[in-house]
Amino acid sequence: MTRTSDVPVDRPLGAAEAPQAQRDPAPTDAHLRETRNSSQELFKGKFLHAFRDQVVLPDGQMASREYVVHPGAVMVIPMDTDADGHVRLVMERQFRYPVGQVMVEFPAGKLDASETVLACAQRELQEETGYRATAWARAGVMHPVIAYSTEFIEVWFARGLIAGERALDAGEFLDVFSASPQELLQWCFDGTVTDAKTLTGALWLQNVLSGAWTLDWQTPP
Amino acid sequence: MTRTSDVPVDRPLGAAEAPQAQRDPAPTDAHLRETRNSSQELFKGKFLHAFRDQVVLPDGQMASREYVVHPGAVMVIPMDTDADGHVRLVMERQFRYPVGQVMVEFPAGKLDASETVLACAQRELQEETGYRATAWARAGVMHPVIAYSTEFIEVWFARGLIAGERALDAGEFLDVFSASPQELLQWCFDGTVTDAKTLTGALWLQNVLSGAWTLDWQTPP
Secondary structure, eight states, rough: OOOOOOOOOOOOOOOOOTOOOOOOOOOSSSSTTOOEEEEEEEOSSSSOOEEEEEEOOTTSSSSEEEEEOOOOOEEEEEEEEEEOOOEEEEEEEEEGGTTTTEEEEEEEOOTTTTOOHHHHHHHHHHHHHOEEEEEEEEEEEBBBBEEEEEEEEEEEEEEEEEOOOOOOTOOOEEEEEEEEEHHHHHHHHHOOOOBBHHHHHHHHHHHHHHHHOOOOBOOOO | OOOOOOOOOOOOOGGGOTTTTTOSSSOOTTTTTEEEEEEEEEEESSOOOOOOOOEETTOOEEEEEEEEOOOEEEEEEEEEEOTTTTTTEEEEEEGGGGGEEEEEOOOOOEEEEEOOOHHHHHHHHHHOOOOOEEEEEEEEBBBBTTBOOOEEEEEEEEEEOOOOOOOOOOOOOOOEEEEOHHHHHHHHTTOOOOHHHHHHHHHHHHHHHTTTOOOOOOOOO
């Protein structure tokens, strides 16, 4: 597949087509967009920073939108091959308080101010797992919570892994383990993995390993 | 694949194994879990409801955790076959204020109080797209934002689609269109689709259509 910027436009669904389906072949989005009228800080905590904006809807009516401002984050899919040539992934088990569960995840962390995305990916991988990687490839970006947060998560692959010492943040506790892509996909199916960023990582991994999706690898200095 | 409750445990990564990898073959998670000491409401808006809890970390130290309480949601992957037997998906384009973009998504919505998950799925599909479905299958659950929200999103498939009138909520504006699975996967690759729940839906769809993952279809009354 090649990267394109095709905008999805309406396509007929045949007999079951929705009567309301939008038929403009080149939508301008003016019938969807909301614009800011005013903005009010709701709360600034140690972590959460929330706002309520008054917005103008496409029909001219007013509405309020409450959301969290987030600096953005990076997730790393660290993979390597074992002595038998099988792909192994580096993953984590971490207790996540809001959902009250130990979650199986790919390594990830928030962007620091004035840090590049790649630098963040390298830092988080090393801090959380101890690994450095000799080759990196940017896969894409995801938005985990479009209804009420500005958060984005950059998705990167890392390979050529070199073990080292981890350096967890204060108050951070997590296990590092390795898994095969087959195990990861089984866990996505059976409900062991429910973290949306890691599920998205599994989509990328499956299509990269099959050759359907290609990556542009780089070897940073 | 069959559904199992295997807990991922440490597996060696061969030569590149992390020295910190946790080696207990049956982790109890006591070394990861945080327990609540106290809880304080930070803010109750029209939509956002936020708390700060004081928690006891695995090493006995204290820390604070700020998070949003969310009622949970359902996402529907509505699919059908056209006159030529090709799979068609019903999708939406909706402006999402926190990320400032029109997003390509599967239909989804929040659970109402005392509403079953299936009833919510049926309601949201009909309200947003006009479609009713004759057969439903629960795929699984995802957690979109494990660092700072209790939100979960149930993932359901729907087929046997019957077009009807939509009934959008006040202030809700969205386009309905149809797409092929191949288009959806291309959009996940090229960055047209960045919504994490829809990316997770694409993972499910790809594996269901390939036959790797099976669904248990039901025909509600």
